[in-house]
Amino acid sequence: MCGLCGTLVGAEDWSGTAIGNEGATRRAARQRRVRLANQVLTHFGLRLDDWQGSAFLLSSRTGKTEMADSLLAVWRAGATICGCPLDPLDPSLIERLEALTPPPGAGA
Template sequence: MCGLCGVLQAEHWSDAAGAGDGTVPRQARLRRAALVSAVLAPRRARAADWEGAKLRLTTATGRVELADTLADLWHRADRLVGPLDPLDPELLDRLDGAA
């Protein structure tokens, strides 16, 4: 996806509600934030919805940054808490156990 979407402030594809599953956008956003927080937990960071417009990233040291999209949040998380491997077998096992 090109950067023009950000300039035009178009909705990011990851912010769309479930395809016909009846999920309202706010619920879908809260669910995504909870899943992201589960991935960030080993780094003592968490994500939350902020005013229904952005995602808030909070670190263990109290640093807070706002991200416009899920992709933006991952870039900020990499910078603040270090790179994360979403395919790490231990992470996947932990997430499978939490589901």
């Protein structure tokens, strides 16, 4: 447990590894994961923020907030805040994400 904030500090979740991030620092890789997660979470009216590199803060537009210690816990917290499961296969979500993704072969 952290002596300053009282949060539990455990082993790092598998999603916290920096494999495949082309040498990015652990902090930069975590920020990238937060940005990517927010592309999905905004569809459900949620926003994810990194909290000192050790946890995530998930908030709704109305101010409901939950702390999560891993990306898996973020989805559970989102379901709690929204009152229903977050469906990553929601057709309107997939359509929105596809609109954000450049077509193959379109320069970087």
